Amino acid sequence: xxxxxxxxxxxxxxxxxxxxxxxxxxxxxxxxxxxxxxxxxxxxxxxxxxxxxxxxxxxxxxxxxxxxxxxxxxxxxxxxxxxxxxxxxxxxxxxxxxxxxxxxxxxxxxxxxxxxxxxxxxxxxxxxxxxxxxxxxxxxxxxxxxxxxxxxxxxxxxxxxxxxxxxxxxxxxxxxxxxxxxxxxxxxxxxxxxxxxxxxxxxxxxxxxxxxxxxxxxxxxxxxxxxxxxxxxxxxxxxxxxxxxxxxxxxxxxxxxxxxxxxxxxxxxxxxxxxxxxxxxxxxxxxxxxxxxxxxxxxxxxxxxxxxxxxxxxxxxxxxxxxxxxxxxxxxxxxxxxxxxxxxxxxxxxxxxxxxxxxxxxxxxx
Amino acid sequence: xxxxxxxxxxxxxxxxxxxxxxxxxxxxxxxxxxxxxxxxxxxxxxxxxxxxxxxxxxxxxxxxxxxxxxxxxxxxxxxxxxxxxxxxxxxxxxxxxxxxxxxxxxxxxxxxxxxxxxxxxxxxxxxxxxxxxxxxxxxxxxxxxxxxxxxxxxxxxxxxxxxxxxxxxxxxxxxxxxxxxxxxxxxxxxxxxxxxxxxxxxxxxxxxxxxxxxxxxxxxxxxxxxxxxxxxxxxxxxxxxxxxxxxxxxxxxxxxxxxxxxxxxxxxxxxxxxxxxxxxxxxxxxxxxxxxxxxxxxxxxxxxxxxxxxxxxxxxxxxxxxxxxxxxxxxxxxxxxxxxxxxxxxxxxxxxxxxxxxxxxxxxxxxxxxxxxxxxxxxxxxxxxxxxxxxxxxxxxxxxxxxxxxxxxxxxxxxxxxxxxxxxxxxxxxxxxxxxxxxxxxxxxxxxxxxxxxxxxxxxxxxxxxxxxxxxxxxxxxxxxxxxxxxxxxxxxxxxxxxxxxxxxxxxxxxxxxxxxxxxxxxxxxxxxxxxxxxxxxxxxxxxxxxxxxxxxxx
Numbered sequence: 001x002x003x004x005x006x007x008x009x010x011x012x013x014x015x016x017x018x019x020x021x022x023x024x025x026x027x028x029x030x031x032x033x034x035x036x037x038x039x040x041x042x043x044x045x046x047x048x049x050x051x052x053x054x055x056x057x058x059x060x061x062x063x064x065x066x067x068x069x070x071x072x073x074x075x076x077x078x079x080x081x082x083x084x085x086x087x088x089x090x091x092x093x094x095x096x097x098x099x100x101x102x103x104x105x106x107x108x109x110x111x112x113x114x115x116x117x118x119x120x121x122x123x124x125x126x127x128x129x130x131x132x133x134x135x136x137x138x139x140x141x142x143x144x145x146x147x148x149x150x151x152x153x154x155x156x157x158x159x160x161x162x163x164x165x166x167x168x169x170x171x172x173x174x175x176x177x178x179x180x181x182x183x184x185x186x187x188x189x190x191x192x193x194x195x196x197x198x199x200x201x202x203x204x205x206x207x208x209x210x211x212x213x214x215x216x217x218x219x220x221x222x223x224x225x226x227x228x229x230x231x232x233x234x235x236x237x238x239x240x241x242x243x244x245x246x247x248x249x250x251x252x253x254x255x256x257x258x259x260x261x262x263x264x265x266x267x268x269x270x271x272x273x274x275x276x277x278x279x280x281x282x283x284x285x286x287x288x289x290x291x292x293x294x295x296x297x298x299x300x301x302x303x304x305x306x307x308x309x310x311x312x313x314x315x316x317x318x319x320x321x322x323x324x325x326x327x328x329x330x331x332x333x334x335x336x337x338x339x340x341x342x343x344x345x346x347x348x349x350x351x352x353x354x355x356x357x358x359x360x361x362x363x364x365x366x
Numbered sequence: 367x368x369x370x371x372x373x374x375x376x377x378x379x380x381x382x383x384x385x386x387x388x389x390x391x392x393x394x395x396x397x398x399x400x401x402x403x404x405x406x407x408x409x410x411x412x413x414x415x416x417x418x419x420x421x422x423x424x425x426x427x428x429x430x431x432x433x434x435x436x437x438x439x440x441x442x443x444x445x446x447x448x449x450x451x452x453x454x455x456x457x458x459x460x461x462x463x464x465x466x467x468x469x470x471x472x473x474x475x476x477x478x479x480x481x482x483x484x485x486x487x488x489x490x491x492x493x494x495x496x497x498x499x500x501x502x503x504x505x506x507x508x509x510x511x512x513x514x515x516x517x518x519x520x521x522x523x524x525x526x527x528x529x530x531x532x533x534x535x536x537x538x539x540x541x542x543x544x545x546x547x548x549x550x551x552x553x554x555x556x557x558x559x560x561x562x563x564x565x566x567x568x569x570x571x572x573x574x575x576x577x578x579x580x581x582x583x584x585x586x587x588x589x590x591x592x593x594x595x596x597x598x599x600x601x602x603x604x605x606x607x608x609x610x611x612x613x614x615x616x617x618x619x620x621x622x623x624x625x626x627x628x629x630x631x632x633x634x635x636x637x638x639x640x641x642x643x644x645x646x647x648x649x650x651x652x653x654x655x656x657x658x659x660x661x662x663x664x665x666x667x668x669x670x671x672x673x674x675x676x677x678x679x680x681x682x683x684x685x686x687x688x689x690x691x692x693x694x695x696x697x698x699x700x701x702x703x704x705x706x707x708x709x710x711x712x713x714x715x716x717x718x719x720x721x722x723x724x725x726x727x728x729x730x731x732x733x734x735x736x737x738x739x740x741x742x743x744x745x746x747x748x749x750x751x752x753x754x755x756x757x758x759x760x761x762x763x764x765x766x767x768x769x770x771x772x773x774x775x776x777x778x779x780x781x782x783x784x785x786x787x788x789x790x791x792x793x794x795x796x797x798x799x800x801x802x803x804x805x806x807x808x809x810x811x812x813x814x815x816x817x818x819x820x821x822x823x824x825x826x827x828x829x830x831x832x833x834x835x836x837x838x839x840x841x842x843x844x845x846x847x848x849x850x851x852x853x854x855x856x857x858x859x860x861x862x863x864x865x866x867x868x869x870x871x872x873x874x875x876x877x878x879x880x881x882x883x884x885x886x887x888x889x890x891x892x893x894x895x896x897x898x899x900x901x902x903x904x905x906x907x908x909x910x911x912x913x914x915x916x917x918x919x920x921x
Contacts, residue, residue: 051528060404062902063379064427064578071564071577078557082519086528091376095479095535097891098372104534125403128707132403132726135381136373137713140402166404166424173405173705197427197578252589253450253814260592282576286568292575292582293589297420305421310414 022074030205030280031217031227051083052211053108053116056090057147059140060133060167060176061122064197065158066092069119072200073284085207088116102136109150117210118151119203120144120161123168124182127175145183153210154179154190157203159299162192163222169305180223191216192223196299201280202228222302224274233270233296236278239263249293257293267312268295275300367394368884369715373401375894377476379428380901382860384872384894385716388881393890396869396876397716398860400727400901403689403705410850415441415819415842416585418850422838423579425852425903430578431464431570432831433838433852433903440838441585443653444825447817451651452594452810453587455802458647458659459602460574460583461829462795466609467566467577468832469741469788470617472898474559477781480892481624482544482552485537488524490550492517498547503619507558508551516554536886543627552624555616562612569605572598587814594806594813603799610792621785625767625778632769635777635893637875638736639668641743642858644676644828644835647794659794660787660830663747664732668775670750676732678826678837681853684729687722687862718863727904729861729870730853738871739834739858740897741784746774755793759786777875780896784832819845831855833898856904859897872897 056066070077081087087094088108094101108116122140125132130141138146148154159165161179168176180190193202206225209217217225234240242248242262249256249266264271270278273296281288289296298308373383383399410421419437426433435457442449449457492513499508523529536542544552567577573590574580582589590598645662648655656662656675663673685691691704708723710716716724731737748756763782764771773779805811820842828837834855841849861870869877872894879889 051526053528058381060402062424062427062430064424064430067427067430067567067578070560071567073564076561077564078560081530081560082523087530088528088533090531091374092379093475094376094531094533095484096533097374097376098887100534100536100886101374101376107533131707131709132405132705133381134373134383134401134710134713137710166421167406167409169409169421171409173408174403176404196424251814251816252584253587253591253812253816257589257591257814258811283568283571284564286571287575289575289581291593292573292580293592294575294581294584297581309417311417311420312414 026074026201027205027208030201030276031209051086053112054085054087054090054119055105055108055116055147055151056087056119056121057144058091059120059122059124059144059161059179060174061158061160062166063092063121065121065161066090068197069157069200069203071283072204075204080204085117088112105147109147113150115152116150117207118148118154120148120154120156120179121158123160123164123176124179125167125174125176126182127173132174141182144179145185148179148183148185148189151189153216154185155203155206156180156190156192156194157198159194159196159304162194162224163302165196166305168303187223189216190223191219191225193228194222194224194300194302195275199228199277199280199282202276220274224300228276229274229300231274231276233273233275233278233290236276237270237290238278239290252293260293263290263293263295265314266295267310267314269298269301269304269308269311270296272308273298273301370881370884370887370890371713371715372887372890373399373713375891375899377479377891377895378899378901379426380856380899380904382894382899382901383710384876384890386876386881386887386890388884391880391882393876393879393881396873397718397724398727398862398870398872399710399725400856400860400904401725402901403726404902405705407849407851410847412846415444415840415845415847418838418840418847419583419585420581422850422852425854426831426900427578427902429464429468429831429833429900429903431460431574431580432829432836434580434583435461436827436829436836436838436852438583438585439653439827439829440825440840441827442825443827444823444840444842445585445817445819447586447815448651448653449587450810450812450815452802452805452813454648454651455798455805456573456588456590456813457583458798459795459802460570460580461647462791462798463566463570463574465788465791465832466606466613466795467563467570469784470559470566470613471563472832473617473621473781473785474556476898477895478552478556479535480888480895481542481628482556483537483539483542483549484520484532484535484553485524486542486544486546487550487553488517488521488546490517490546492550495547495550498545498623499551502623504615505555505619506615508554513550513554516557517550520553536888539886539888540882541880541888544624548623548627552620555620558612558616562609565605566609569602569609572602572605584814586817587812589814591811591813594802594811599799599803606792606795606799610789613788613792618785618789621782622763622766625782628778629767629769629773631778631892632773632776634879634889635780635875635896636775637738637871639666639775640732640735640737641665641746642676642732642737642739642835643744643747644678644830644837646744646830647791654826654828659791660744660748661751661753662828663751664737665743665746665750666735668772670746673747673750678828680733681730681837682734683853683857684731684864686729686865688725688728689723690728725862727857727861727870727901729864730858731864736861736864736868736871736874737858739855740780741787741832741834742774742780743834744830745783745787755790756786759790777893777896784898821845822848831900833900834858852903854900854903856897856900860899860901860904872899
């Protein structure tokens, strides 16, 4: 018997369709859409005659976001590469090198002007005319501008391409910046999916959003999609009840640690970090940092390398960056989308609870 | 004489440029340039030392976790804290999972297209392919129907006209030697491995919290005290079995199936023949223990009968040909790195007389010798030190291929060593899981110890990344990082020339490599990829003026 799911496009065969619909339902959930949208997603994603061209650029980075991307399940990464998009340029996986690789890049830009999606990984060094990164005979800065200016959209995966990331922390020796800021191109085409690295669930959901609605998803002021960055880690943390009860890990290896109590006193930045890790987890639901007993380090927040450090110190007196952001979001977005309301409501609720938590916390310290 | 510039070298981590001079169809000279500088040593200064492991892990997201492990070992030493047994085992399991992920992905997704012609696979007969597979491996999946489907899927993909990452590949190049059936089998396993690697990443995430970039190690131990339970340990054990089944039934057989067509590559890519390993997988909790599953060692002149103890004090980095202020003793300002970019001759080709500097990588040398690091170095050191399991794996492979021991010192040797050590590591990991279960059942559940950050002090930690020897060094002052340095695998392997003009390992290994078509330099990629370059972390760190490593050791 033929294993037809391997040769027939997603969505066109029963076996593949079952798996594919699972993905569509999950994607609809991540995007905050009603579950009936999963059928629509399935149709839209597979109907295109030509697979949408993707140009993946590596700047100052560690390739962690490529690694994260290839962890895709439902659809599987092989389906993404062979059936859903056309990865025309990606230095980590492409067959040709050197001049032949440049040809792949030039061909795709030339043939798909205004239609291709750029996925950017890594920050762009801008100091000293960008000489801290060269590819071929161009600087990263020149290439970023050249490749992004005619893109349909630029998806910045990871905190580096979004905001500069690890190399941009003070004193930022190479003048590393996020791609949008470095190129100075109009912000309208940029979407930021920060995280160190970003979670593939969110990049796939964003790509599906492009395919489905032909536009970008609703974003916050840092151009992060609200579906993934509209609520805090703390809002959905499975250890939340220990926070409410004032049960904290006081030291790694203590009884609280073994009982999976709240990590706030160990420096967890969950209350200040807008990201959906506590809902979608990592590696197809295998685990996530708090699940492994380590606090959240706030990796999806702009400049977290400077604002969330030292990582093992709790910062109870700080204004939660996110609360401000979320209030502004509701105003900026203007439309009372379900996602927006949910985010705003969650934040308001959280602020009250966080205040209480802080007080309890201080009492214990005395 | 033809000048060939390959920039970017693809299917690696990071930004690498290779330039070669070709004469009479062979490489006569070579230059390796790292083309990205990020400045880790500069932004690490004055930070909380406890944060070092989290920051340095971002040196690389492909060999993720390895910097985290090297760094916490360095911090354990600096904070003078000895970790509990369980923490040692968990760290080893996390590191082991990295190898089970990284090595197969290197073989199938970064290296295979150097040997496998994807277009040729389209003319394969699925029946013959299944017969070829049955002759070489134990994969339960490799049926006639399976190969029919893979071929159909490939054909549909090619017919779409959108070749994506396979566009402009060197298909049809005369250096491709495999029959269509072997190519189809390899393409099929390329896709299988792309799915399997997710499982290996999950394996790491069970106790690592996530992958890439684990978040469960700390100075003094690990944070997984809350999940040392049956559920997590069983998940780990069974995920590992699934991965090992692929490694033993598909990965190893594939290396052995492809190698016979390319045995001439056991004669290319040797390089200097000096090897260095710091060792890997500590078996007790003492700082810098020599009791490691992969021992430390130094081999000179390919003489594996003489393995010398490795000593971190003997490392020094040269910068004469690197884009940093170059005078060794002239600017001994502590902890100051001054980048000095001098360009690449308008990218027209390096003239070593005019363009003295040509890389962001520095040139580490050991006892003033050029050293290769990586799987081959580890395997040779373990072999030379008498590790029976490693000897058996190596001898068995040489026998199967009918190759002499000298074949190890080559492009093919590196690729084979990588595969063999993956099996070895997987088997060792099974024992460690049982050891962990034994501890827990005896009521030993300790996972972390407390410590004080000293006002001032120093520490270092060594390990092995999949790509080779890795060391971290820290100096602490006023409870802050005064100086932090990494000497990483690809800095050893991808280094430019040193003060004495000696080529780095990439450069030396390319000498004599045949180049059939200078416009399609497939053969160059084979040897460079055999090292599994990882440039992001190579471009870093050690202070070029003071060679601080010496100083750390002297203290």
